[in-house]
Amino acid sequence: xxxxxxxxxxxxxxxxxxxxxxxxxxxxxxxxxxxxxxxxxxxxxxxxxxxxxxxxxxxxxxxxxxxxxxxxxxxxxxxxxxxxxxxxxxxxxxxxxxxxxxxxxxxxxxxxxxxxxxxx
Numbered sequence: 001x002x003x004x005x006x007x008x009x010x011x012x013x014x015x016x017x018x019x020x021x022x023x024x025x026x027x028x029x030x031x032x033x034x035x036x037x038x039x040x041x042x043x044x045x046x047x048x049x050x051x052x053x054x055x056x057x058x059x060x061x062x063x064x065x066x067x068x069x070x071x072x073x074x075x076x077x078x079x080x081x082x083x084x085x086x087x088x089x090x091x092x093x094x095x096x097x098x099x100x101x102x103x104x105x106x107x108x109x110x111x112x113x114x115x116x117x118x119x120x
Contacts, residue, residue, distance in 0.1 A: 005113040009106030012113050014039065025090075025100065032098050038074050042090065043114045045070040049079045049088075050111045057083035079107070 004013035004024070011031065013024040023039025024031055034042060052068050060066060060083060067080040074094050079086045081104060088107050092098040102110055 003117065005117065007106070007109040007113070009103055010110040010113070012110060012117060014117060027100075027102060027106065030100065032092075032096075032100060034092075035074075038092065041072040041075045042077070043117060045072060045075065045077045046088070046111060046114050049077060053079055053083045053086060 002013070002015040002017070004011060006012075009027050011024070011026050011028075015022055015024075018033075020035060021033030022036045023034035023042070025034060025039075025042060026032060048070050049068055052070075053066070056066055056068075065081055066083065067078060069076065069078045071077070071093070075090055075092055077088065077090045079088050081087055085104050086107060087104050088102045088110070090100050
């Protein structure tokens with residue numbers, strides 16, 4: 001069953017029946033299809049980064065910004081900003097040359113949607 005979740009400035013989806021590219025991530029202006037393994041890594045690394053930012057909240061001053069990175073063999077991801085408000089960037093490490101970014105206003109909802117997406 002194909003699932004596409006979207007909100008203001010973000011979208012994420014899966015299509016288990018697709019031959020190669022079963023996942024999709026993007027914004028209102030762009031999207032890229034991901035393989036099953038890339039989508040799995042995207043969701044896993046996004047959750048790790050969100051948890052790290054939450055943990056850093058008590059370590060930083062209110063005006064302090066931080067950047068955190070996470071990487072697998074397939075994808076590199078970075079969050080940057082304040083622990084409660086940050087942007088997200090990714091670069092695919094294999095095959096295709098793809099880079100994407102979500103603004104601060106979209107990241108919280110994207111994190112929630114990725115966590116509820118029934119990844120394979």
